[in-house]
Amino acid sequence: MPWRGDGRRRKMLRYDVACTGDAPRRVTRRRRAVTSGFLSFPRSSLRSLGRPLRVAALCAFAACCGYVGAARIALGQDAPPRPAATLTCRVDPAVELLSVLTTLAGPRGDRPPLAHAYAREALDRFGPYADHLAVRRAAAIADRGLEDFVAQVAARVGPPPGLVERPPIYAVGDGPVSVSADTIRALVAAARDFARRTSFMDFYREHAALYRTLCDRVLADSVLATAPTRVARFFGLSSAAYELVLMPLVPRLGVAPPGVRAGPRATLTAYVGPAGGRDGGDPVFRTGWSIERVVLHEFAHQHVNSAVYGAASSLARSRTLLAPVRARLWRADHVASWPGAVTETVVRAAVAEMRGDAAGDAAERDELREQRTLGFSFVDSVAATLRTARRPDAPPNGTAPNVSAHDARWWPGAMRRVVAMLDRAAASPHRDELSDPPFDAGMAHALIAAAPDSVLIILPTEERDAALQDSLRAHVERMRDRFVRHATIVTDREALARDFRGWTLWAIGTLDGNAWLRAHAAELPVAVDRERIVTDSAYRGEGLVFVGAQPSPLDARRALIVTVGQRVDELARGWWIFSSDYAVVDGTRVLTRGTYTVEGGRRRFVPTMGVDTSGVVGRQP
Structure with missing residues (x-):
């Protein structure tokens, strides 16, 4: 036949497809028939026709497939993506x-x-x-x-x-x-x-x-x-x-x-x-x-891994961004390479975006902030890059047509944008600051993000009752051995006499009894006196305790956790750590908890609805 040996057969084969309602696929020589859902005829019958009739038959077949495809789209059956399988x-x-x-x-x-x-x-x-x-x-x-x-x-x-x-x-x-x-x-x-x-x-x-x-x-x-x-x-x-x-x-x-x-x-x-x-x-x-995040994270890995490791040669240009946070990333998720860090950052950014899609912008911001504190410094920038790429009016690259947010074509372009963003960060004169930003998270993550041997607990030496002060120290030592066993305990005087930049600080005591807390009282967002504690509101009582986390006054990249009580005897009985930024507690009762926003350089309290006693641990009657 005249089209077998002159190259035209190869050209025709490129247009041989099976129209089954799924994505068209090339039919190999092993397939003996050209089919649609309800139309089938063998290749031998095509070859028996003259060329004009062959072309007409193929055109009719293509039109049939087009009709079937159009009908499926009209019925919504090809709306991407198709419904996911049951879990x-x-x-x-x-x-x-x-x-x-x-x-x-x-x-x-x-x-x-x-x-x-x-x-x-x-x-x-x-x-x-x-x-x-x-x-x-x-x-x-x-x-x-x-x-x-x-x-x-x-x-x-x-x-x-x-x-x-x-x-x-x-x-x-x-x-x-x-x-x-x-x-x-x-x-x-x-x-x-x-x-x-x-x-x-x-x-x-x-x-x-x-x-x-x-x-x-x-x-x-x-x-x-x-x-x-x-x-x-x-x-x-x-x-x-x-x-x-x-x-x-x-x-x-x-x-x-x-x-x-x-x-x-x-x-x-x-x-x-x-x-x-x-x-x-x-x-x-x-x-x-808590479990949904884990499941979304692991499923997202199976979309992201191949794309990131496929771009490993391009990522080599920005690998200097790993050095400032290498130790924190190892503690966070045993990440030891730059492609591994980028993979985890993209996955966590994607999960935060999914969180925002379901629960709103505030939930997405909280998720991003938590991941940033763990050492994934560029998670906000990556999330913004993914968000832009998913927009219906944003092409995945400079030339391709616009795509829907639920179209798989956005993803390769998004990875190219991520690589370009990291290249810009690596070339910035502020590279180290971008890689290791100021602390911004809650109490629990202040400890999770810290190296186990870089937590410094600062205890008072000037409490009015020396016996209660000794009782507080014994209580803190017991709690340290249980929860943060590698932490170092020092007195307020030792803390004032030395430079503890690079440490996560945890100051415990009353404002009258802890000289280090008193020296830094102006930098605390809370007011504590014998009658009340003032945060998002004034809470009155005689045995209240404020707990919170904020950037350390000695090193903004590290955290300061404070546990400030009205009375030292209450501090000697309790141990409070929350995932939130701050809380006011009365024994085992949580009066308020929430997050901070920064306005005009000052922290403003934003209470969270609901009562949470999960952070009340180790309290003795």
Whole structure:
């Protein structure tokens, strides 16, 4: 036939498509028929026609496909993205096997051991095998701070005892701080032996009812039901399935599997750890925004990872931005490389944008502020860049036509904008200030963002009652050993005599008794006297306590936490830390709490509705 060897056949093949209502795709030579949903004819019948009739037949076929496509669009069936799949939940046997190994290895860092009944059963059942090679290999990885390995390794193997590898096996970790694929394979080999020797799958099957109960409880949280749709709408791309894998033995917020790229055939997975558990009770998982944030974060990773690491060569130009916050990013999420930092920043910015879409601008600002404090300094700028790229009137690059906010075409252009923004920041003469901005967060995040050995607690020496002053010091030492065990305790006189720039400061006492607090009273936004505490309103009483966080007067990039009481005896009984910027408490009763805004260089109190006693810890009667 005249079009077989002269190049025209190749040209015709470029227009051979299957019109199935989904995106057109090229038909390879192996496909023997050209089809639509209700129209099919073999290629041989095309070849038997003369060229004019072939062209006419193909045109008629194209018109048919166009009609079908137009009908689907008219019915709203092609409105991007298509509805996301239902969220499912399971407990994975490979995850549980590796979790048991880390549990036998013991708690790491400052984290206490899990106390719920399931953890105790695992320790009782597998304790005799605590010296097994698999436990030692798991402990060696956990000792490097890489607890994500449980989910990331389990995602690439089949169920125990075989643990059949699903290539490729990826290294675990970020950049220079990682564990090689060969080390992972050695762990898997040892874990196979552990699973066989201990009959691990019997243990797993015995707890099937518990696993179903945990999943039912988590999925009963109505906010999670919309997570797949929210992620799909944000990125303009739906995936085939969305699932949660619960990790009741892994004290980790969440993990995304390696090597998964969102798309119509992909299953997006969020591995989710517990919030804790009551002694003797079941593991307890987070609820509300606390768990929704984790799930959105892990699903977003599977949209973002490939785009960022694909731009790694372009990101090399801005890698100097990592140095000022490297230590904070490692503490925040074990980030050790600039591509890793950019990935986490983009994911957190996307989650903040999704939060704003659902709950409003104030909720988005709170989310961005929290992430900035953790060390993701450019999260506000990245969020603004994503917001601009998602606008219906904003093309993803300088030449492409405008796109809808729910169209996947906005995303590649957004990444180019992010790279350009980071290039500008790296070239700025204010680069270091941009990378490490002033502290702006609540009390809890002041401690989370601080290096464990850079927290300085300042205690009074001038309280009127020396016995109560000694009692306060003993109480603070007990609370320090429980909650911030690496913090240093000094007196107010020592704090005034030395330069503690670079430290997170925590001053405790009354204004009369703590000389350091008295010296910096003008910089505190609160007024405290014997009859009242004045914040967003005047609160009257005789045993009230103000707690709050603000930039340190010695180093604005670090925090100052203050615990100021009307009476020292009340301070010697309580310990208060909230996620909010400030609170006024009366014993265990929270009178007010909220955030600050800065106007004219002064902090203004903005109370938050509702009562929260979650920050009242360690109080003695």
